[in-house]
Amino acid sequence: MYKIYDCLTNQHDLVLVLIAIAIGLGGIHTAFNLYARACIGRWQQKIAWLFLTGVVTGGGIWATHFIAMLAYDPIVPVGYEPGLTAVSLIIAIATTMIGFAIASVAGPHLVLSRVTGGLVVGLGISAMHFTGMSAMRVPGIISWHMDIVIASIIMGAVFAMLSLWFAEAARTPRQKLYGKASLTVAVATMHFSAMGGFVVTPDPTVPVPAQLISQHYLAIGVAIVATLLIAIGFVTALVDRQMRAHVSNRMRILGDSAIEALVLTQNGRVVDSNESFLRLTGSKPHEILEQDFLARWLPDTPPAFQTGNLNYVETSLRLDDQKELPVEVIRREIPADDISDDTIIYGLRDLRERYAAEKHIRFLAEHDSLTQLLNRTTFNDRLGEALAESDETGIPTTVMCVDFDHFKELNDSFGHIAGDHALRELGERLSKLVTDEVTIARVGGDEFVVLLHHQGRTKATEINAHSQEVAQQILDCIALPIFINQENRAKLSASIGVAHYPVDGADAESILFHADLAMYRVKQSGGNDVVFYSSEMDEEYRFKRQMASNLRIALENRQLELYYQPQCHADDEEIQSFEALLRWNDPELGQVSPGRFIPIAEETGLIIPLGEWVLRTACMEAARWKKPLGIGVNLSAVQLQKHELPDIVASVLAESGLDPKRLELEVTETALIHNPARSMKILSDIKKLGVRIAMDDFGTGYSSLATLQNFPVDRIKIDQSFVNKLVGNVQAGAIVRAVINLSRDLALDVIAEGVETDEQANFLTDHDCRAVQGYKYGYPRPIADYWHIVHPEEPVPGTTEPVVAEANRHSGIETV
Structure with missing residues (x-):
């Protein structure tokens, strides 16, 4: 470690070292912008962008190496053999291109491909470095401390692997920053660690070839190569970015104009969304990028939808707080083009309003609009179900017909508005009596019906007592005064007829009819009472x-x-x-x-x-x-x-x-x-x-x-x-x-x-x-x-x- 430090501080021109690092940063910065572009699009375009990425990255690393070598003072004159110097450049370009290509491969083993690609890049840096060092000619003997050499190779490889692992597909500024920093560290640690193990022993007897590249010309060449490569890469990336930004901006304006939420995914990962989706999920743009869209937000979608065999589904959108929203989702695939990979667009529509409207429509269809109790149709359905259940269990079911006494007089005295108000209030009171055993419905005017289950009761005395109890609760509920206006309160009573299934009727029609007959018997007797059906009522009805x-x-x-x-x-x-x-x-x-x-x-x-x-x-x-x-x-x-x-x-x-x-x-x-x-x-x-x-x-x-x-x-x-x-x-x-x-x-x-x-x-x-x-x-x-x-x-x-x-x-x- 001391040798590395001593080499860096005493044998290097720190100004040139900083220049080398700056050039390396410039090349690496441009390289990751090109790499981000290489991660999308068709393979023909990918190859071109990967080649340009390799050229810029390898050239930048190569330039960094030789500028750093210019900063190194070995005490003796230095020259560079042209062939090996060119080979080192080719090695830098080829290995970085291959490494970035491996890292850009999408598939089920993303981490492995990125780590492998980083390893190739790291080893390529070392290969370029030592090839470039082998091109160095000095009047002396060159030797290496192999422990330091091996450590430098390992550090370069590790930081290069971390670089492409952190960078992922380089879609976000954070990913690019992590990748650039790690790769810069990989280049710097590898080079300067290796230089710490580099030893030159002067020996005038060692012949130096005449056809060497002097450091002066090398500096000029390196500067020209680095500038051209970085400029070409930077301009190309800039033009491409502007073009894609223009297209993306047009698409974003179009997407944000849509009421529906839109999400774009590539390889299952979110690459973009519109404002509607962000509002729907309460997310920020950076929080959703690179997330597995289906696993994160739509985990309950069927396999056919996930594989593309089904393009429409109604499911639940899972939010951060584990809440779920009902949504309908449509899936559309966009084949890869010159700008992007295969892309899947998901359109989502919030179904809460539709479900609420459907629920309200069902409620209106099943309930009376004035009292909010069940209506006749729904009650008949419930009655049919109750009678079928009664046939299975053998437990009787009771039906009550309820009619208010003198309700017409209330309408005549105070008007129909007051009558409707009374019905609303009575409906609200009666709704409080509704339980699993008691179902109440308004079937017209001031006529109500009650369906009574007798859970756990089988004896006739128990059933009659239970029916009488519920009927009395209804009478007490109706007997409370009703507010009409500041000066008037109305007090009503009710007539209730009771019939039991199957004793008093063999079907829904007959049981309702017999309960109604019993109710009219109460009416004829003055009202405000409960009467159970008996067979003589039927005889009287037939006589009438x-x-x-x-x-x-x-x-x-x-x-x-x-x-x-x-x-x-x-x-x-x-x-x-x-x-x-x-x-x-x-x-x-x-x-x-x-x-x-x-x-x-x-x-x-x-x-x-x-x-x-x-x-x-x-x-x-x-x-x-x-x-x-x-x-x-x-x-x-x-x-x-x-x-x-x-x-x-x-x-x-x-x-x-x-x-x-x-x-x-x-x-x-x-x-x-x-x-x-x-x-x-x-x-x-x-x-x-x-x-x-x-x-x-x-x-x-x-x-x-x-x-x-x-x-x-x-x-x-x-x-x-x-x-x-x-x-x-x-x-x-x-x-x-x-x-x-x-x-x-x-x-x-x-x-x-x-x-x-x-x-x-x-x-x-x-x-x-x-x-x-x-x-x-x-x-x-x-x-x-x-x-x-x-x-x-x-x-x-x-x-x-x-x-x-x-x-x-x-x-x-x-x-x-």
């Missing part, structure tokens, strides 16, 4: 269906008829008008009470044509009466919600020719409050026709005074439930007196219905009730039985005897 079918046939075949009940003056019992009452005598069912078939007509919608038939028939009949008595016709709640009702009334009046003042339409308080605004408009339009309006069953509702104030009522009918209790019931008497006084104060007529006894009649007369109706004054009968009333002094059809004028009194009615 039969009745509805028969009623439709009766309407079409004119099997219905009207009975008329007289309405009399309380003092003299003179008949003032008749109330038309519908009767139906079915061939199969016999005489059917209106209390049975009217609700069915309202449920099925038959009440609309049925009501119009009653109105038309009664008006036609009354218009034929010789005595112009009044005629009263009842309107159902369903009819009162039809906008076309005033037009129908006008049409019937025009068709029959009946004086509108003779017609009185009777409505109930309950019918009015279904939709107060609509009812007000319809009744006002009817009132404009000259028709009278009577409020039937007054006092049985819950808004009587408000109804009298807001609606165009002409007469009040005191409900028979109060009249029946007049005798012996102080409260009933007080209510009747209050209604009579109220009607008088409001300038309204009043009539009491359901009068059957003299005591009831006397009470009403004593308290100034001027009109009465009931069995005491006449039963509902066909109009022929009252012929002597409506056609006084005319013979009854089919007879020739006239009826006396007094026959319109109560006593005459009783004798008919």
Whole structure:
């Protein structure tokens, strides 16, 4: 080590040493730029670039060696044999070209090829050095310290191997820097270490050939060779770099303009990417270069995609924090050209938005948009799966039908916006009850269904108890007040029908139907309760269906008829008008009470044509009466919600020719409050026709005074439930007196219905009730039985005897 140091400091001109190192750095700098270019492109271009790399590298190292030799002072005159000097240059160029060529070979053994290439370069440096030294001629004896020589060869080889290992493909500035520094160290350590083992013993007797290159001319030649080689290499690399930079810049602008992420790879390694990919992965450009693209970011791609047999795949992009993004990837291959190797372009598109949109679409397809609960279609699918599972496990499945009580009144009172708000809030509450065992869906309007699994429960008592528990939770959830506005809170209840599979039904349709039947049984009982299905409900339903079918046939075949009940003056019992009452005598069912078939007509919608038939028939009949008595016709709640009702009334009046003042339409308080605004408009339009309006069953509702104030009522009918209790019931008497006084104060007529006894009649007369109706004054009968009333002094059809004028009194009615 001391010999090397002594040789460097005492036997070398340090200025020339620095110049030698500078020239070596220049050559090596240019050489690695050429090597980087030689690592890409087709083999024809690679060979050319490798040759130029070898020329520049070998020439630079050769120039460094001989300039360093000029800096060496052996004390004796020095000359150089031309042939060996030229051979040393050829050795430097050839070995470095071969070494760089080996290192540039891509394949599965990259490290081995680079290390081997570095070894060739290192040994080539030593071969050039010692060949150049053998060309040296001095008047003396040259000898070597072989231990130092061997060490110098080893150091040159090691640093050369490290150089090409660090440099890899010399794509990045860092790789080039490491390669240049290591190769410079290899050249310097090898040369100056070897010179430390070089010994010259002067001997004038040693002959020196005449044809030698003097150091002066050698310096000029070396300077010219080094300058030319480095300049040629530098200019060539610069021109090529600018050309490739121009192409690369155009491609980068194009790539960065794409929304999709683009990645370019060569031999599986990333060589470039656009800004979209960097943003997608949160990376910087230098962090992705030379990374194995598929292994690093797309490890889950199928083998067919990795080998190129498949060009499109949807997979996950793995990020640094182990998070994964869904992406679609397309693979395209670009064959090698004069500028680059075989290149594979990967285009990636972030699928998060698409997956989110698809998820949202699926959610909309499967859920109700208002309540966010499942919709009917999805529920039916879940129900089918649950029934199949029940068949396999033997554990029953329960279905509940839930319908809110009086929800229509909430809509009518506060509007549909408030109704939607209530449904949203109830949907949110019910969603909190959803578990693995409980599935809830909205199937329309205010109708909901519940699918209940009974995990681990097999006994009927356990299943019923579990169903009752869940149903009660639903009732409690719905019973909480709902905020409508600052002044109002709505409180709802629900009717719940329950049916078990397979006990109460053999398939999805029947189990839903039976749960619905049970729910309607709750409705009929006042709501806010839970009822389990039983077989008699099915029998009742079939009976109703039969009745509805028969009623439709009766309407079409004119099997219905009207009975008329007289309405009399309380003092003299003179008949003032008749109330038309519908009767139906079915061939199969016999005489059917209106209390049975009217609700069915309202449920099925038959009440609309049925009501119009009653109105038309009664008006036609009354218009034929010789005595112009009044005629009263009842309107159902369903009819009162039809906008076309005033037009129908006008049409019937025009068709029959009946004086509108003779017609009185009777409505109930309950019918009015279904939709107060609509009812007000319809009744006002009817009132404009000259028709009278009577409020039937007054006092049985819950808004009587408000109804009298807001609606165009002409007469009040005191409900028979109060009249029946007049005798012996102080409260009933007080209510009747209050209604009579109220009607008088409001300038309204009043009539009491359901009068059957003299005591009831006397009470009403004593308290100034001027009109009465009931069995005491006449039963509902066909109009022929009252012929002597409506056609006084005319013979009854089919007879020739006239009826006396007094026959319109109560006593005459009783004798008919």
